[in-house]
Amino acid sequence: MRNLTIRTMLLFLLLVFFQSGASAQEPPVKNIIFMIGDGMGLTQTYSAMLRAERPLAFERAQYIGLSKTYSANNRVTDSAASGTAMATGHKTYNGAIGVDTDKKPVENIAERARKKGLATGIVVTKDITDATPAAFMSHQPSRKMAEEIASDIASSGVDLFIGGGRNRFEQRKDGIDLTDRLRKQGYEIAYTLDEVKNVNSGKLAGLLAPGHMKKMTEGRGDYLPEATAQALSILKNNSPKGFFLMVEGSQIDSGGHANDAEVVISETLDFDKAIAVAFDFADRNPGTLVVVTADHETGGLTIPSNKSDFTLGESGIQHLFSTKGHTGVMVPVYAYGAGARNFSTIMENTDLPKKMAALLGLPQ
Numbered sequence: 001m002r003n004l005t006i007r008t009m010l011l012f013l014l015l016v017f018f019q020s021g022a023s024a025q026e027p028p029v030k031n032i033i034f035m036i037g038d039g040m041g042l043t044q045t046y047s048a049m050l051r052a053e054r055p056l057a058f059e060r061a062q063y064i065g066l067s068k069t070y071s072a073n074n075r076v077t078d079s080a081a082s083g084t085a086m087a088t089g090h091k092t093y094n095g096a097i098g099v100d101t102d103k104k105p106v107e108n109i110a111e112r113a114r115k116k117g118l119a120t121g122i123v124v125t126k127d128i129t130d131a132t133p134a135a136f137m138s139h140q141p142s143r144k145m146a147e148e149i150a151s152d153i154a155s156s157g158v159d160l161f162i163g164g165g166r167n168r169f170e171q172r173k174d175g176i177d178l179t180d181r182l183r184k185q186g187y188e189i190a191y192t193l194d195e196v197k198n199v200n201s202g203k204l205a206g207l208l209a210p211g212h213m214k215k216m217t218e219g220r221g222d223y224l225p226e227a228t229a230q231a232l233s234i235l236k237n238n239s240p241k242g243f244f245l246m247v248e249g250s251q252i253d254s255g256g257h258a259n260d261a262e263v264v265i266s267e268t269l270d271f272d273k274a275i276a277v278a279f280d281f282a283d284r285n286p287g288t289l290v291v292v293t294a295d296h297e298t299g300g301l302t303i304p305s306n307k308s309d310f311t312l313g314e315s316g317i318q319h320l321f322s323t324k325g326h327t328g329v330m331v332p333v334y335a336y337g338a339g340a341r342n343f344s345t346i347m348e349n350t351d352l353p354k355k356m357a358a359l360l361g362l363p364q
């Protein structure tokens with residue numbers, strides 16, 4: 001009897017041992033949240049960290065890498081070529097949206113994910129037809145073809161897209177109202193954040209501004225973290241197989257072009273709130289990978305020596321820009337959750353979708 005009890009206990013301990021061993025193993029990647037800070041180099045991130053009086057979500061990243069952003073025809077990329085590189089795995093010419101150097105359409109990771117039954121979504125803070133989101137939903141030889149890009153978006157089959165750009169859909173030169181087309185495909189059309197929050201599943205087109213959305217300095221509020229949270233809940237409800245969501249902090253770039261450190265910092269802090277939402281979702285939903293990076297750096301931002309630094313605190317920090325344009329420096333990659341360790345290398349921006357597609361098990 002006593003022997004039996006000991007044997008039972010040993011068996012129980014063995015079972016506990018093996019079970020904990022199994023649960024410590026990383027689950028396969030099912031959901032990917034790909035977050036792009038437009039124009040967000042290392043100094044943009046660090047400037048936001050210096051401003052915040054708390055650790056940022058960036059600092060929760062489990063693995064860090066670096067991405068080379070150059071395009072096929074320029075050491076310094078634009079958002080179209082870099083967005084296309086990160087969506088399709090192809091380096092292309094500046095200005096290209098989802099096409100290669102021969103202007104041939106190349107499949108993007110969202111299209112490949114949909115073929116496998118995953119839900120897909122795009123959330124941005126600018127016009128939804130802007131270069132970065134366009135690269136994940138459209139194929140056009142030039143980023144300037146905003147109305148053609150809107151038509152592509154309306155027929156892309158994406159589960160949801162949220163941002164500005166309402167006029168590209170409703171006030172078009174060709175007179176077509178693309179929101180009619182979207183409604184026929186079963187999309188809910190939302191014109192405010194409250195309307196976005198009323199949608200819990202199904203297809204959603206969020207057109208929250210006529211063109212670009214407001215900047216944080218103009219009072220955009222918590223739109224990005226809240227729209228990100230809503231998008232995650234909708235996509236999770238839409239497919240048991242998983243999802244691919246791209247979230248862009250679109251206006252960090254605008255601050256860089258304007259050499260306006262306040263815009264850069266407020267937009268990066270806002271983006272960080274959305275990153276916190278994504279990391280928290282990954283904590284609650286095993287099998288979720290979050291990859292945060294930039295398409296390029298904007299403004300050549302640096303923090304030069306300044307004698308009053310520590311006596312004046314954060315206000316003693318000088319933010320010095322070296323250009324009104326983009327720069328060719330590498331940008332950081334922050335990874336969190338299932339499969340994150342694969343991003344702790346120096347990589348081409350085209351490696352990002354290749355690694356993500358491999359982790360999702362998407363066929364070539």
Ligand SMILES: [Zn+2]
Pocket residue numbers: 039079253254257298326
């Ligand atoms: Zn730019």
